[in-house]
Amino acid sequence: MSSLFDQIGGEAAVNAAVDIFYRKVLADDSINHFFETTDMAAQHAKQKSFLTMAFGGPNNYSGDDMRTAHAPLVAKGLNEDHFNAVAGHLQSTLQELKVADELIAEVMNIAGSTKDDVLNR
């Protein structure tokens, strides 16, 4: 049984998804202020790391990293609604790319498992 990452399509799938996903996030006025940055290419690269992790791929994230990285955003008011909005964009990105439902469910599980760390709870 191959890994989730391989079943979804590996790095090629991440590359296909990241552009669509980050565009949805940036276009969403309820959350895009958390993503404002002077360096869009760097932000795009961060989203790619996030998707790689959510797809079950090789990554270097630890729970502590997630906490530290998101702490400044929590201080600016990042809450569960924002988290759910981002997760929603991830889900609709995968649906757009016609990823099988059971694989989408696995990805959403991984993404959901980061919630407490992201929100520093």
Next chain:
Amino acid sequence: MPTIYFNDQAVECAENESVLDALIRHKIDAPYSCQAGICQTCMLRCSEGEIPAEAQSELKPNLRTLGYFLSCQCKPQSDMHVELPDSKQLYVSARLLEKTALSPTVTRLRLQTATPMYYHAGQFINLKREDGVIRSYSLASLPSEDSFLELHVKRMPGGDLSNWLADHFEVNDNIDIEGPVGDCFYSCENTEQPILLVGSSTGLAPLIGVVRDALHKQHTGPIKIYHGAFNQQELYLHQQLNELAAQVPNIEYHSIITGEMPEEIVLKGKGCDQALSDNSDLKGWKVYLCGAPAMVKSLQQRVYLAGVAMQDIHTDPFETRDMHKV
């Protein structure tokens, strides 16, 4: 706190402080310009110690191997011994062949090196004056057709090198150059891909390079050029671009006059709006954005939202040192 040894001077580097900031804070005269990891002006060589990966990620492999790194991007974790780059390793001498005023503020320089430089039109090079002042300029020439390097130099208010180049750098004088640098060049795999190019002021220089390269490579897709400038006179290639658009069916040229407001601000709104309202669905396009940083960054986001893939957006924000003065 790590200590930086610059020549014989020891400098304490504060937590989260870059090597460049530490040197500047200690009033050490190190070269720099953009402070954003783009221009490579602040490159130093590390003779001893560990170089953080992010300080080398934008450098060519041979420079990495030699221990070069960008001091503005280098937040050291441990002590480092650093020195100015060896000029003989990095720089070659170029002679000024021709100097022509293209507008009241823009001067065209054509330089020649003893051995031809390998580059893509639209990349940039760094010019270093004898006293060590370094600035970046984009290449408007095309290596396959021109035997010279063409630069468009705009006089910057209070600009150290730009005014000197315009007023005191004469034909047959020599200057050291280094490069080429940057990924702002023609790279379409499909010659039918539509291309949008937006430049403010001398942001036109790399764009001209890209357009000429595209035509040289028989690009058949639409090529739309938008040039924004302060007034009619500063649209310094207006006639040539109109002629080009008349001759080549797939080229469109649009000029944007920004008026009395600082063009940085006006272009961010006006230039973007025009380019975007003419081309609202940009899915599958290739986009080049050069010049005023606020315009470049704003348009970068807007063309991305309009459907351009991130890897198809090439930007060259002309970061100027004066903007970063503390």
